């Protein structure tokens with residue numbers, strides 16, 4: 080092979096590799112792909128019927144940024160391994176953190192308002208979203224939180 084031809088081959092292979100990787104990341108990021116394994120729970124169906132049906136799984140479940148996406152994909156590989164070695168496992172997301180709540184705020188950045196449930200004091204306390212909105216994406220019975228939630232701490 081001449082030098083030029085070799086160079087061309089390397090460039091083309093490199094290009095194909097990038098296209099392929101982007102393709103794989105795209106494919107494995109589709110909610111349909113997740114459905115392959117999480118179909119047993121009500122998770123997918125409730126998501127599909129809920130208000131977040133147009134919000135893809137990874138908007139909430141991937142760590143932010145490119146490094147986050149890489150970590151999420153690495154975790155995905157582990158999920159495949161666990162899926163086949165430990166089929167009884169019940170997946171659990173640690174959503175009750177302020178860090179996770181930041182993902183919600185990417186879209187709901189306009190909720191903060193004085194006097195209501197999203198007041199500045201609650202934000203200072205890092206009062207996490209799912210403490211009041213538990214099941215918002217995955218519970219078919221999900222309802223907007225009622226005043227009972229507030230009574231836990233504020234009395235009547």
Ligand code: HEC
Nearest residue numbers: 107108112113115116136137140158159161162170171172
């Ligand atoms: C090959 C089967 C499989 C596929 C495909 C799959 N998962 Fe999972 N998932 C699992 C298993 C098994 C676990 C439990 C892992 C554990 O507990 O170690 C899990 C755990 C989870 C958790 C709980 C949090 C965690 O980190 O353990 C979330 C959230 C999750 N998966 C979301 C997704 C999303 C979103 C997709 C699609 C992009 C997806 N999964 C695709 C098998 C799969």
Ligand code: HEC
Nearest residue numbers: 130131134138139180182183185186187208209212215223
């Ligand atoms: C990618 C954008 C996006 C993200 C991320 C997101 N949401 Fe939403 N959310 C929406 C959209 C769009 C709707 C539907 C609005 C409508 O139909 O009026 C919605 C609706 C809601 C509703 C009303 C649901 C109902 O059934 O009445 C609540 C509560 C909510 N989101 C909370 C959250 C929480 C908590 C998180 C994080 C766990 C989150 N959202 C993450 C876009 C997002």
Ligand code: HEC
Nearest residue numbers: 180183184187190196206207208210211212223224225228
């Ligand atoms: C202290 C409890 C509490 C916390 C914490 C909380 N919310 Fe809410 N949220 C509510 C209540 C109650 C309503 C209904 C308000 C109303 O009807 O005016 C609501 C309404 C909403 C709505 C409008 C849709 C709807 O159901 O009416 C969105 C979107 C929302 N919250 C997102 C969030 C996000 C994102 C976070 C985290 C940053 C969060 N909330 C934290 C109690 C809470």
Ligand code: HEC
Nearest residue numbers: 110113126131134135136139170171172174213214216217
């Ligand atoms: C709007 C944000 C949001 C979207 C979109 C979303 N989820 Fe979730 N998911 C959550 C939250 C919050 C939890 C924590 C449990 C709860 O509060 O319902 C969770 C929990 C989970 C769990 C662990 C089960 C558990 O009870 O902890 C898995 C697995 C999961 N989601 C997969 C998915 C898949 C697959 C999709 C897409 C089909 C998806 N999620 C879409 C917010 C979301």
Ligand code: HEC
Nearest residue numbers: 193194195196198200201224225226228229230231232233
């Ligand atoms: C887990 C306990 C807890 C729950 C549940 C809770 N709050 Fe709070 N809330 C607090 C604390 C603590 C403060 C800060 C009090 C202070 O500094 O005086 C606060 C502050 C507030 C404030 C601001 C007062 C100010 O001085 O600005 C409002 C308004 C409020 N809460 C409304 C609500 C509403 C509405 C709900 C139900 C949707 C709710 N809270 C649920 C603990 C809670």
